[in-house]
Amino acid sequence: MKRIITAVVQNRSGVLNRVTGLMQKRQFNIDSISVGRTESDGISKMTLVVDVEDNQKLEQLTKQLNKQIDVLKVSDITDKAIVARELALIKVVSTSQLRSEIQGIIEPFRASIIDVSKDSLAIQVTGKPDKIEALIDLLRPYGIKELARTGLTAFLRGHQPQASELASFSLLK
Amino acid sequence: MKVEAKPTQNTDMKPKTGADLLVQTLIEEKVETIFGYPGGAVLPIYDALYRAKDSFQHILTRHEQGAIHAAEGYARVSGKPGVVIATSGPGATNLITGIADAMMDSLPLVVFTGQVARGVIGTDAFQEADVMGLTTPITKQNYQVQSISDLPRIVKEAFHIASTGRPGPVVVDIPKDISANPCEDTYDNSFHLPGYQPTTKPSPLQIKKLSDAIAKSEKPIILAGAGVLFAKATENLIGFAEKHDLPVTTTLLGLGSFPGNHKLSLGMAGMHGTYTANMALYECDLLINIGARFDDRLTGNLQHFAPNATVAHIDIDPAEIGKNVSTQIPIVADANEALIQLVNHAKESPNHYEWHNTLNARKVDYPLWYNNPQSEMIPQWVMEAVHKVTKGEAIITTDVGQHQMWAAQYYTFNKPNRWVTSGGLGTMGFGFPAAIGAQLAEPDSTVVAVVGDGGFQMTLQELSVLQERGLPVKVIIVNNGALGMVRQWQESFYDKRYSESLLSVQPDFVKLADSYDIKGMKIETQEDLINVLPEVFAYDGPMVLDCRVLQQENVYPMIAPGKGLHEMIGVKP
Numbered sequence: 196m197k198r199i200i201t202a203v204v205q206n207r208s209g210v211l212n213r214v215t216g217l218m219q220k221r222q223f224n225i226d227s228i229s230v231g232r233t234e235s236d237g238i239s240k241m242t243l244v245v246d247v248e249d250n251q252k253l254e255q256l257t258k259q260l261n262k263q264i265d266v267l268k269v270s271d272i273t274d275k276a277i278v279a280r281e282l283a284l285i286k287v288v289s290t291s292q293l294r295s296e297i298q299g300i301i302e303p304f305r306a307s308i309i310d311v312s313k314d315s316l317a318i319q320v321t322g323k324p325d326k327i328e329a330l331i332d333l334l335r336p337y338g339i340k341e342l343a344r345t346g347l348t349a350f351l352r353g354h355q356p357q358a359s360e361l362a363s364f365s366l367l368k
Numbered sequence: 369m370k371v372e373a374k375p376t377q378n379t380d381m382k383p384k385t386g387a388d389l390l391v392q393t394l395i396e397e398k399v400e401t402i403f404g405y406p407g408g409a410v411l412p413i414y415d416a417l418y419r420a421k422d423s424f425q426h427i428l429t430r431h432e433q434g435a436i437h438a439a440e441g442y443a444r445v446s447g448k449p450g451v452v453i454a455t456s457g458p459g460a461t462n463l464i465t466g467i468a469d470a471m472m473d474s475l476p477l478v479v480f481t482g483q484v485a486r487g488v489i490g491t492d493a494f495q496e497a498d499v500m501g502l503t504t505p506i507t508k509q510n511y512q513v514q515s516i517s518d519l520p521r522i523v524k525e526a527f528h529i530a531s532t533g534r535p536g537p538v539v540v541d542i543p544k545d546i547s548a549n550p551c552e553d554t555y556d557n558s559f560h561l562p563g564y565q566p567t568t569k570p571s572p573l574q575i576k577k578l579s580d581a582i583a584k585s586e587k588p589i590i591l592a593g594a595g596v597l598f599a600k601a602t603e604n605l606i607g608f609a610e611k612h613d614l615p616v617t618t619t620l621l622g623l624g625s626f627p628g629n630h631k632l633s634l635g636m637a638g639m640h641g642t643y644t645a646n647m648a649l650y651e652c653d654l655l656i657n658i659g660a661r662f663d664d665r666l667t668g669n670l671q672h673f674a675p676n677a678t679v680a681h682i683d684i685d686p687a688e689i690g691k692n693v694s695t696q697i698p699i700v701a702d703a704n705e706a707l708i709q710l711v712n713h714a715k716e717s718p719n720h721y722e723w724h725n726t727l728n729a730r731k732v733d734y735p736l737w738y739n740n741p742q743s744e745m746i747p748q749w750v751m752e753a754v755h756k757v758t759k760g761e762a763i764i765t766t767d768v769g770q771h772q773m774w775a776a777q778y779y780t781f782n783k784p785n786r787w788v789t790s791g792g793l794g795t796m797g798f799g800f801p802a803a804i805g806a807q808l809a810e811p812d813s814t815v816v817a818v819v820g821d822g823g824f825q826m827t828l829q830e831l832s833v834l835q836e837r838g839l840p841v842k843v844i845i846v847n848n849g850a851l852g853m854v855r856q857w858q859e860s861f862y863d864k865r866y867s868e869s870l871l872s873v874q875p876d877f878v879k880l881a882d883s884y885d886i887k888g889m890k891i892e893t894q895e896d897l898i899n900v901l902p903e904v905f906a907y908d909g910p911m912v913l914d915c916r917v918l919q920q921e922n923v924y925p926m927i928a929p930g931k932g933l934h935e936m937i938g939v940k941p
Contacts, residue, residue: 208514209500209504209512216504255687255690255691259687261687262685263563264508264529265509
């Protein structure tokens with residue numbers, strides 16, 4: 196099962212290595228990982244999308260992450276109310292004749308063209324991973340020359356539904 | 369051209385360097401003993417140590433691996449962090465085995481490695497190795513010092529992290545220009561580790577849950593691991609077990625955490641544990657794990673591990689709880705704190721007469737056993753003989769393999785911190801240097817290095833240190849001319865195809881000892897050993913005993929790989 200896990204870490208050299216190293220050592224599969232600074236000085240946040248077999252493995256993963264000295268807080272936010280976004284840059288083969296056709300495809304996705312050349316277009320799209328997947332699928336017939344994705348980043352919404360409304364996952368049940 | 373040596377500078381005049389700052393911090397941390405080996409990148413540090421040589425004893429081992437295993441032995445016996453210094457590149461890579469060993473067995477170490485100067489890091493400079501990359505997966509934490517003003521803080525953090533919570537090794541990589549350059553007299557060394565706040569007090573709710581479970585249990589058992597030793601909780605463990613009439617088994621590393629001769633003791637559990645202990649783990653309805661990590665050599669096949677038990681697990685490392693065995697009562701705490709709470713919990717618990725009767729009957733009917741034809745030197749008998757002469761009070765260190773299991777089985781440990789062995793990583797060559805560290809930690813105790821002929825040859829260069837320091841370590845080589853455990857597995861599981869496990873050429877260990885000016889003896893009969901042992905332990909100096917034991921002897925009883933606790937083979941018929 197896919198889980199979205201965030202880790203707040205000290206912004207110190209070697210932290211990313213420690214985190215990815217432990218994932219590899221304990222045989223966890225990283226789907227995507229994105230890291231960046233936060234509102235606080237010296238603090239970064241990692242958003243990991245991982246594929247874990249079961250709850251026991253998931254618990255082990257969050258515990259192992261928590262154990263790292265430079266990791267301040269680990270949350271599994273998969274089942275919370277969250278905003279999660281990813282950005283993708285897609286370079287599509289396109290002659291001038293096809294441009295408006297492609298424009299028509301990407302418009303409902305609120306994607307934008309950020310670069311145009313004689314025979315290609317670069318498209319920027321932001322959204323949940325499945326939305327990005329959908330756009331990629333639509334563009335594939337035109338010929339994708341290059342694709343770059345940032346990986347998911349996410350945080351909790353300002354308002355969380357009451358606990359009773361959630362099928363929440365507890366570490367200690 | 370004539371080169372004139374400049375007169376040496378007055379040391380007081382020299383500006384203070386990063387190395388001096390390091391040394392000053394080590395003094396503040398009350399370090400007394402340092403194990404190390406100099407080299408290019410740590411020359412400034414060794415120069416600073418030279419200036420401060422009255423503050424420390426520095427033990428120059430003859431290989432960096434010897435230094436780090438000695439530091440492990442020191443840490444295991446003293447409870448204080450072992451301190452190691454090695455140079456960059458090969459110096460650092462030679463430490464890797466020991467760092468991994470300390471990580472697996474939770475030993476507090478602070479390891480300083482030299483590094484090439486900051487300006488050339490990453491250029492494949494002479495004796496450069498990526499120490500951070502190499503040590504990240506096998507350290508509790510590691511640092512590369514990037515600025516001299518960080519050095520004192522990092523060293524303080526390193527000692528704090530190594531010795532608190534679940535102990536472990538911490539590496540501090542110091543570029544040569546950091547240690548060589550002049551610096552200010554002092555820097556702010558205060559630190560704050562928001563991501564590292566080990567929980568030591570148990571949750572009262574979980575303690576109550578466990579107390580209730582004990583009150584209901586008919587077949588309870590305590591499994592005591594090395595966490596009890598790190599928490600210095602032996603006394604409270606005895607109190608708790610006695611109050612609730614609970615039988616106690618220990619892991620390999622937990623030997624000595626509960627007296628082996630106590631009436632509630634079932635002996636060691638696991639692959640070569642006692643039949644009684646393993647069957648008790650199999651049949652129990654409540655398993656109270658205190659400071660053990662359910663290693664596979666303990667549990668055997670997990671499907672058959674305590675299948676009917678409620679599992680309670682007390683551990684200071686939350687990540688150990690539920691890792692291998694699903695746990696109903698998790699208690700994250702220091703073992704001693706948890707035991708104090710448990711002892712104070714007023715609840716009376718029933719006597720477990722029936723359970724104890726079963727266990728006691730098994731202790732009598734299926735004890736550890738071996739055939740003892742007096743014409744041969746039987747290794748198990750050697751261990752018992754050593755136990756007798758040392759009154760069970762010696763510190764025993766071992767490598768890994770047959771001799772380790774025999775020492776664990778037949779040298780009954782009745783006190784904590786007498787047992788120094790490589791459990792998790794299973795490192796050959798560990799025992800002898802570890803004995804050096806143990807002896808330095810406790811100069812007045814009897815220290816016996818029980819080693820195999822294979823493992824001893826991996827680190828025997830440290831005989832120089834015994835001689836140089838006059839350490840009265842007694843080395844007992846359980847010499848069967850083979851890599852015994854490998855040979856045993858080949859006999860049992862590979863149709864006696866002894867592939868590369870028989871050592872047909874051996875040095876003459878007596879002459880070898882002699883060449884270091886150490887007394888050596890070759891012992892070939894039981895009578896010889898009985899005659900010589902009192903003399904050996906009365907002698908106030910190092911000694912090497914080459915005990916020629918029966919090669920074909922195997923370690924039993926045993927849980928074969930993949931089998932469950934209840935499927936022991938080689939139990940006394």
